[in-house]
Amino acid sequence: MTNSTIDIDILRYRPEQDNAPFVQTYRIPYDEEMSMLEALQYIKDEVDGTLSFRWSCRMAICGSCGMMIDGVPKLGCKAFLRDYYPNKIKLEPLANFPIERDLVVVMDDFITKLESIKPYIIPAEEKSLEQGEYIQTPEQMAKYKQFSMCINCGLCYAACPQYALNTEFTGPAALALLARYNRDSRDAGSAERMAIVNAEEGVWGCTFVGYCSKVCPKGVDPAAAIQLFKVESAKDYLIGMFKPE
Amino acid sequence: MSHQTSQPKRSHEPVFWGLFGAGGMLTAFLTPVMILITGILIPLGIIDSDALSYERVHGFATSWYGAAILLVLIALPLWHTLHRIFHGLHDIGVHRGRDWQQVICYGFAFAVSVFCFTLLIQML
Ligand code: SF4
Ligand code: FES
Numbered sequence: 001m002t003n004s005t006i007d008i009d010i011l012r013y014r015p016e017q018d019n020a021p022f023v024q025t026y027r028i029p030y031d032e033e034m035s036m037l038e039a040l041q042y043i044k045d046e047v048d049g050t051l052s053f054r055w056s057c058r059m060a061i062c063g064s065c066g067m068m069i070d071g072v073p074k075l076g077c078k079a080f081l082r083d084y085y086p087n088k089i090k091l092e093p094l095a096n097f098p099i100e101r102d103l104v105v106v107m108d109d110f111i112t113k114l115e116s117i118k119p120y121i122i123p124a125e126e127k128s129l130e131q132g133e134y135i136q137t138p139e140q141m142a143k144y145k146q147f148s149m150c151i152n153c154g155l156c157y158a159a160c161p162q163y164a165l166n167t168e169f170t171g172p173a174a175l176a177l178l179a180r181y182n183r184d185s186r187d188a189g190s191a192e193r194m195a196i197v198n199a200e201e202g203v204w205g206c207t208f209v210g211y212c213s214k215v216c217p218k219g220v221d222p223a224a225a226i227q228l229f230k231v232e233s234a235k236d237y238l239i240g241m242f243k244p245e
Numbered sequence: 246m247s248h249q250t251s252q253p254k255r256s257h258e259p260v261f262w263g264l265f266g267a268g269g270m271l272t273a274f275l276t277p278v279m280i281l282i283t284g285i286l287i288p289l290g291i292i293d294s295d296a297l298s299y300e301r302v303h304g305f306a307t308s309w310y311g312a313a314i315l316l317v318l319i320a321l322p323l324w325h326t327l328h329r330i331f332h333g334l335h336d337i338g339v340h341r342g343r344d345w346q347q348v349i350c351y352g353f354a355f356a357v358s359v360f361c362f363t364l365l366i367q368m369l
Contacts, residue, residue, distance in 0.1 A: 161336065199253035204262070207332050230262060237259035 006030040006085055008039060010051065011092040013099050021099060023090075024048075030085055037065050037076035040091075040103070053103040060217055063151035066158065067103050068092040073158035073215045094158040096167075109167055110154050113174040117196055119181060122189030140185040147180035147225055149218045156212035156222050162205050169205035170196065172212035172222030179225035194236055203229045261328050261351065268325025271318060279318075312365040320358040327354040 005027050013021040026043050034042075037055050044051050056062040058077045065076035070090050081089070097105035123134065156172035157163050163171050170178075178197065182190045196202050206226045213223040286292040295301075305311035331350040339346070 165335065165338070195253045195255075198255045200256040200258065202253065202256070204256040204258035207336065230259075233256075234259035234263055237255070237257075240255065 004030045004086070006039075006081055007088040008043070009088060009090045010043075010103070011090075012051070012102050013093075014050070014052075014101060025088075030081060032080070032082040032085070034081045035077050036067070036069060036074075036079045036081070036089070036091065039081060040076060051103075052101045061151060063153035066094050066153045066155050068095055068158065073155040075153060075155070075217050078217055094154055096158050096160070096164045097154065105154075107154060110152075110157055110171075110173070113171055114152065114177060117170070117174050117178040117181070118189055118193055119177050121181065121184060121187045122192070123186060124188035134186040136185055143185070144180045144183035147176045147183065147220060147222075150176060150180075150220045150222075151218055153217065155215045155217065156220075159211040159215040161209055161211070162207060166205065168201045170199075170202050172206075172216075172226065173220075175203060175206075175229065176220050176222035176225040179229065194233070197229050198233050198236060203233055206230075261324070264321060264324035264354075265328040266325075268321035268323070268328075272322045272325055275318065276322065306365065307368045309369065312369060316358075316362055316365055319361050320354075323357055324351075324354045327351060 006029075008026050008028065009023050010026065011021050012018070012024045026047055028039060028042050028047065035058075037053075037058060040051065040053050040055075044053075053067070053076070054064040055076065056064050060075050060078045063075075066073060067076050068074075068091065069076075069079050070084070071092075073094060076091075091103065093099045093103045093105045097107060097110070100106045121134075127134070150173055152173065154173070160169070160172055162169050175197070178193050181187050182193055198204075203226050206223075208223065208227060210223045213221045216222065282292065283297065287294050287297060306315055327350040331346060334346055335343070
């Protein structure tokens, strides 16, 4: 190991003492194995215990360590110093979310959106336990599996220019989650959820920039879910014209 | 109106998105070909300019199928373009008078479509 160091700029904000966010620079020993999250942990343990950030799994599965790294939404545990060294790195809280403290953001709106799309299976008829499980073939599962891989990290909302302009937009992860349930053969709640899809704040708030899918660390491709839904919604519109309810 | 008890209001965007999509297809696939023929191959004499002589073009435009093709080729890319401009204005942050922006953008596409339609009908 070498004795080289790396500089990291971190946007800090402690509501009880700072009037506005400001940048603080930390110099730490460079290690090519080190992730951004480990760098933050090093700073917290060895340099400045007041720094706040979220994390849990350290392996891109819990979705808590999202942050802007040189302006790009990424998971701290999945980004490595070696890809930036010897340049200085800039860490900021996820864009488009209010800052709670340092790199911690307020995710309430995001969670509300996820809950709003009825993220649970609505069966055509309830079965009792004795009647057994709802059976599904691998082919039926393949229809929605990709959209079920979301870890709710919020990177796609930080990437979305439409959410940035108007937070009424249901947004990429919630619409991908909606697709996950509507495409599930065990679910019969499509009609209820289509009302959310059909709205201006539903898929029609999207102008297909596609950056959400680019930053998604799990290959969910929310942009694809939304484009597929535009076709569905257009069909639904036509049907709605002929049979007004 | 809709099958739901709660708030979300159905958007009429599918109509404009449909025209936008159809126009986009034409723009992507046919416009380059048309530019190639009328802007490069004919002026360079690679295609004989008689191929686009007044008589031939007039004959085409005054047949019912020719007129239909021309209308589609003019109107749809126009709807495509103005839909893009309308949403582009939002994207670059021009938020004032969205209603007027909408009326002007789609109104223009509609007006030119009608104009073109009338012109073609008259020649038939
Ligand atoms: S869709 Fe991807 S980027 Fe968006 S919250 Fe889910 S995992 Fe994160
Ligand atoms: S710490 Fe769990 S995703 Fe990064």
